[in-house]
Amino acid sequence: MVDLDVHSRILWMNRLRVERRLLVKYRASNKIDKHLYHELYHLAKGNTFKHKRALVEHVRFLPHDIMTSSSDTSDYRHSNSRTHVLTFFSTTEPQGQGREAA
Numbered sequence: 875m876v877d878l879d880v881h882s883r884i885l886w887m888n889r890l891r892v893e894r895r896l897l898v899k900y901r902a903s904n905k906i907d908k909h910l911y912h913e914l915y916h917l918a919k920g921n922t923f924k925h926k927r928a929l930v931e932h933v934r935f936l937p938h939d940i941m942t943s944s945s946d947t948s949d950y951r952h953s954n955s956r957t958h959v960l961t962f963f964s965t966t967e968p969q970g971q972g973r974e975a976a
Contacts, residue, residue, distance in 0.1 A: 886921070890918060893929050896929060897918065897929075906933060910936075
């Protein structure tokens with residue numbers, strides 16, 4: 875039992891390291907700014923993304939005004955950028971809409 879628990883922990887740690895490395899690379903190449911990096915860092919730590927591709931798709935489909943920082947960072951910090959990140963997860967289709975009624 876202990877071996878399985880340690881194994882899953884190691885898998886989670888490796889996945890988290892991959893996601894953090896990707897975030898650092900995106901921040902260095904100015905694809906995301908430091909504020910969005912911070913938000914995504916905590917989402918990755920909270921096990922929001924199942925794999926690296928999910929994180930890449932999340933960043934890719936963010937609105938462009940969030941990904942680029944404005945010249946005045948105080949406006950950016952007080953903007954509703956957090957709601958944009960959170961609405962991504964609430965826009966999924968409701969349960970049962972994809973199936974046809976039998």
